[in-house]
Amino acid sequence: MKIERIETIPYAIPYSHPLAFASGAVHTASHVLVRIHTDEGVTGVADAPPRPYTYGETQASIKTVIDEVFAPQVVGLDPFDREKIHGVMRRTIHNQVAKGAMDIALWDLAGKALGMPVHKLLGGWTDSMRVSHMLGFRPAPELLEEARRFGEEYGITTFKLKVGRRPLDLDVEACHVLREGLGDGVEIYLDANRGWTANEALEVLRRTEGLGLTLLEEPCDAKEAMSRRRLVEKSPIPVVGDESVPTAGDVSRELLSGGCNAVCIKTARSGFTEATEILGLCTGLGVDVTMGNQIDTQVGSLATVTFGAAHQASSRRAGELSNFLDMADDLIAEPIRIQDGRITVRDLPGVGADIDEEKLEKYRGDR
Structure with a gap:
């Protein structure tokens, strides 16, 4: 061939x-x-x-x-x-x-x-992943309404809150409103997309203490090497590298230098081959991973599920898999279904993303 x-x-x-x-x-x-x-x-x-x-x-x-x-x-x-x-x-x-x-x-x-289904060629650990939904910049009451709707309609119980705004009060308020409105049974974690300085991130962590937030992703630019290392040392929750760790080499640098102590894997930027290398580095060092999302279509989301479900370490946490629901349409022939907060891999040859x-x-x- x-x-x-x-x-x-x-x-x-x-x-x-x-x-x-x-x-x-x-x-x-x-x-x-x-x-x-x-x-x-x-x-x-x-x-x-x-x-x-x-x-x-x-x-x-x-x-x-x-x-x-x-x-x-x-x-x-x-x-x-x-x-x-x-x-x-x-x-x-x-x-x-x-x-x-x-x-x-x-x-x-x-x-x-x-x-053969690719998820089996990659490892075949499980046949589905829990879903995390990303909440973007909006007023706190609207974020709560969206989270409740996704919980009721799709059974989603994990939410990534996009933060990194100024003033910091906007993000701090959103954290408090979501926790109060969703209760303790829902996981909430943060992603600042390099929007703060490391010192601002420390201040937000101080003002959200006790809310049970689980992760803080890419709080500041990786170029803030010294202050970012101090943030990782002082943070009560894992600090996740994302934009700073697109390759296996970047992952090694950030983990060994103390720039992060967890890693977001995105198949859209690493494919399955380098994602496997990154996952191996993380499991070898005892570092948690999340399966991230580049605001993917259903074709891209299915690729994330395929890789994430194939490995034990990448399937432990909910994957960011639902933002295709915000699209007006999609190219996939058989739409993805979210049931009880999970997406199931396609038991078909390949990834299973046939195109309409x-x-x-x-x-x-x-x-």
Whole structure:
């Protein structure tokens, strides 16, 4: 079997409920669908979500680096020779989302060729994951209303609260309102998306003491090396690296330097191969991981479930899997269902994210 061609399709689907946070806001899923075609008719599929304010990649840059840099060197190779293909991609620095989509598409292709679900090829630990829902910048009463609705409709009992606002009172109030309104049986954790300084993060932790918050993700820029290390040492809850740890090398640096003591894994930027390397580092060092979300479509969310459910360590915590519900539409042929606060992996060859071709034609931007 040989790779015959690689297809990159830009498309755009609006969000009915845009998500706002410290480093930006997402109103439209302007993504790239990546398809790797073989000479035997087997095709691997993945979704690439650009986040220019976080990783510097755009819809145009993802398409260009795959079409003009990776594809000319990869076409003609055996799709099972993943290490050779990764060797090609490693020659180009950064471009993590483009590389991640290539990798997931290769795994999807392999699963289809072997007639095996990818979650079993990766490890097959369990068949579902608990769901965490992300709450964006909104007034505290509206956040509480949204959390209650998701709890009632989908059985979700874990919420990530986007923080990092100034004045700090806005975020502190939201924490108190959510805890009082949701009760002690609901998990709440924070994600500041580098919106505070380390000292501001310490002040928020002081003012939310006793609320039972479980994690504090990316409170400040990793360049604040000294103050960030002091924050990690003084924080009563784990400080999670996210934007600062997109690669296995970054994870090693931040964990060993004391810049974080937990890690968020996002398959959209690491694919399954580097996510496995990151998970191995974390389990070897006894560090907790979360499965994060780049405000993914259902195609991307299904990839996260596939990897997260495959391993014991990545399935312990609820994964951020539900924000596709805020989209006006999606490309997936069989929609994801959240039942009793969980999403189940697809017991199908590959990742199981078949594309609705009519919707792809409707939303693609290259016609």
